Amino acid sequence: APVVGLLLVQAATSGDWVAPAVGMFGFALALALPFTLFALFPTWLKQAPKSGSWMNIVKVVLGFIELAFALKFFSVADLAYGWRLLDRETFLALWIVIFGLLGLYLIGKLKFPHDDPDQKAMPVPSIMLGMISLAFTVYMIPGLWGAPLKAISAFAPPMNTQDFNLQPQKVHAKFTNYEEGMRAAAQAGKPVLLDFTGFGCVNCRKMEGSVWTDPEVAKKLNDDYVLISLYVDDKTPLKEPIKVQRPDGTSRTLRTIGDKWSYLQETKFGYLAQPFYVTIDNQGNPLSGSFAHKEDIPAYLDFLNKGIDNYKNR
Numbered sequence: 001a002p003v004v005g006l007l008l009v010q011a012a013t014s015g016d017w018v019a020p021a022v023g024m025f026g027f028a029l030a031l032a033l034p035f036t037l038f039a040l041f042p043t044w045l046k047q048a049p050k051s052g053s054w055m056n057i058v059k060v061v062l063g064f065i066e067l068a069f070a071l072k073f074f075s076v077a078d079l080a081y082g083w084r085l086l087d088r089e090t091f092l093a094l095w096i097v098i099f100g101l102l103g104l105y106l107i108g109k110l111k112f113p114h115d116d117p118d119q120k121a122m123p124v125p126s127i128m129l130g131m132i133s134l135a136f137t138v139y140m141i142p143g144l145w146g147a148p149l150k151a152i153s154a155f156a157p158p159m160n161t162q163d164f165n166l167q168p169q170k171v172h173a174k175f176t177n178y179e180e181g182m183r184a185a186a187q188a189g190k191p192v193l194l195d196f197t198g199f200g201c202v203n204c205r206k207m208e209g210s211v212w213t214d215p216e217v218a219k220k221l222n223d224d225y226v227l228i229s230l231y232v233d234d235k236t237p238l239k240e241p242i243k244v245q246r247p248d249g250t251s252r253t254l255r256t257i258g259d260k261w262s263y264l265q266e267t268k269f270g271y272l273a274q275p276f277y278v279t280i281d282n283q284g285n286p287l288s289g290s291f292a293h294k295e296d297i298p299a300y301l302d303f304l305n306k307g308i309d310n311y312k313n314r
Helices: 002-014 018-040 053-081 088-106 124-145 178-188 202-210 215-224 257-269 297-312
Strands: 192-197 226-231 237-245 251-256 276-280 286-291
Touching: 002 018, 053 088, 088 124, 178 192, 178 226, 215 297, 226 257, 237 257, 251 257, 257 276, 276 297, 286 297
Parallel strands: 192 226
Antiparallel strands: 192 276, 237 251, 276 286
């Protein structure tokens, strides 16, 4: 999905079809190649490893992993629709249980009815993977009290959904509405950092976990800017649908808050992917260009400093 999504967005926004076509061809080729080879050389199937107890282990492991990722996808819908059923600590508690049980299974301490009864001991690779799973479980436990857990920050719900937090979040947008944030910035006499983000945006969570947590970056975002986070996948319905015209002349009906922010990003800045950061003044004019997904703290600081300098010089 990330590969196809990136290619389709590039084709829709840039007008270039060659690079997306090559990318889609490579994606399709990778999926089709194994089936094509086995169809051309059916005898290769006879040389494939035979199923046995190892295959059952693989299926159980993939089952645990599927449960973990099902929670991640449910978390995206939960955030987008504002249900608040799966806050960060609930998500982490469930992942701790899932990967803890997976670790116990891989080292042979947990059995299922369909396991091979004649298998006395687990293979060494299975035991090693089990130890890794248990170590990962221990790593996640401090997250229940607010530890950032940068390794999984892209998958877990954002820190602002956590109710019990011994380490208050350093950076959190006070505004999720463009008009309200702009009015506050004008009153405070500060520049604005527009953060076009999404509840299901993995790269957004990566940037927040690896770049925004830097003390110097956090200080600038909290003290020198008014941060406005606009969630383009927010499913909250508008009071009434709004019909708008795109720059290319086509029409579009905005039905949700996310549609409104997506349209703002597309028409004002000509970009549709997230994360997307823009520094602007109190009239909405860009100050230092834009910044996309790049986990480079010095470059991000230069981007922020340039915006501040340009704002002061206007």
